[in-house]
Amino acid sequence: MGDAIKGRGSTGYLPGRYEVSISQPIDDGWHDGRAENDEEIVEPLPRTQVREERARSIISRNQSPDIPFSQSVNPYRGCEHGCSYCFARPSHAYLNLSPGLDFETKLSAKVNAAEQLRRELAKPGYKVSPIALGINTDAYQPIERKWRITRQLLEVLAETRHPVSLITKNALIERDLDLLAPMARQQLVRVFFSVTSLDNRLAAKLEPRASAPHSRIRAIRRLHEQGVPVGVMVAPVIPWVNDHELEAVLQAARDAGADSAGYVLLRLPWEVAPLFRDWLQTHVPDRAEHVLSTVKQMRGGREYDAAFGKRMRGEGAYAELLARRFALALKRCGYPQRDRHAGLDCSRFVPPRPPSPQAELF
Template identity: 55%
Template sequence: MRADLRRGRGAGLNPSSRFEPLQTIGFDDGWNDPDEILPPLKTEVQVEWARKIITRNESPDISFDRSINPYRGCEHGCIYCFARPTHSYMGFSPGVDFETRLFVKPNAAELLERELGAPSYQPKVIAMGTNTDPYQPIEREYKITRQVLEVLAKTSHPVMIVTKSALVTRDIDILAPMAKQGLAKVALSVTTLDRRLARAMEPRASTPQKRLEAIQQLNEAGIPAGVMVAPVIPMVTDMEIERILDAAFAMGAREAGYVLLRLPLEVSELFRDWLLRLFPDRYRHVMSLIRSMRGGKDYDAEWGKRMRGSGPYAWQIGRRFEIASKRLGINKSKTKLRTDLFLKPTAGGVQLSLF
């Protein structure tokens, strides 16, 4: 795909969904006919009337068992996003389609109130930002994330947010009172401090400096805001681990985590194409290191290994993160969110008790 047509987008390919019976492959016929040039890509938004909004998981290597995703697809366009393959379920490509053909769930808040009001519901922390970013650019217009937070605030339900967007500071008016009760915490994902690299790797996310400033604003408002060094990409961003932690600590972050680059399914092809375009001289070295941490493959989805990898290089990354965190006093203690304040809703279609 021509660079001028995908300006501001992460993926350079748009492979067909793996579930489609027919596969389309683009090629250059050599004519370069100006009448056949496609227009620049525009973001398209479709409405999805969801039937459920709380997603459950039983993964033993993550700290939550339920999450909410107000959107499908993500305009941030992060080339490494492990959620890209989910777009195939909608019949779209995990490539350019994932960041240009988005789905919004306008009934998310209504569904949430109904599900929280179910007689069998037991409160536990709800995570947001675990698949697609709840504060991607279209949130400015649709405000689905804000509506969800309003329901969680009204019911005193705990929430944990992960985002790459400084837009999260817009909702300080909701999050600060929740945090005061021990009901909210936020983590800003900072992959690199290099503006140019961030622009190429995650083109429509907030700049690294804006994310750091968001950490500061949230902490100053009394909202525990930490940093996620995620993903760590060998020979591309791994040399910045200590600098990112230093910068986040200076902005008030006292909690941090990291995740090794994950390349499930189609993400591998998309990332390798991006790597060849941006860092052709490093391609072999980067992929060699990735495979050394993934049992010789591009990705190993085994629980307990998928987030951290295995082997000497993965071990080194983990020790560097731990040493830097200990030096700064990060992760000495972690904010534990409360569940004992939960107030079951009685509106929004919730069936009331007969007696």
């Protein structure tokens, strides 16, 4: 699609699969790429744009056997981290936006998220189960520093004593330790950090606006010291790109206080496949074909297999070797032998009062 763009994971505006028309620049011969002063024209870097959105509902539910939660809340659409491999990129196609650059530059902030969450938790038929906060896109992506929607959601969950889990690539989560630490003492929260690589240069190419690897490891230590249960996810594992770091990431996280760990194999659904092929050709062209060949070996000859039980771990010799390496590393690093999502207490929940103009009169 194009050359690498500083601070972005995509190199262009890949059309979504629902686009009815596609525009393409064509040289008509009138412009030779130079300005009047004979200097090359430099295209401006794409800037992040955030629009306000009022959500009609906020809790999403699923019945997938591959993930350990049935409820999730996403405060934003799109993600400024710009991870080149993000499985959520295709969701921007539903908005008639590009899963490429639009996904990381044209974002939506659900400004009424906390208000809507309070309303849904107050429903008489609501059944408590842990809410995963920020799954489709990172709840602590850079725009959270200004919009603070994730913090507002945490304030509602803390007030109602509702259990929550978070997964993030951003050390910004340390800002909310004043909420997380008291919730942890009531067994209401678990935090996971996604650490793809310990190599700063590689991480800057894979996930350009996420916190640097050493910042995430430091944040693990800080949360652990404050009593917040914290784990690490090596996600995704990419053959011949970061797979050799699996044991090193697990050891670094364990040394910092992580008490649980997991991993997810690279997933390439829908528009993610061409976007990641382009990333490989841009950043590691010498290994691009080898990476994709290995991925296909684990996906039944295809770039992606969405079947439950296979999409997260793959199958075949390479996938089995990866699983054995992970199990041995857990034992060698001294991770506790328990479910990494266990321990959240659903019995403390206190439903919020339904919003009412006369609520404060009684």
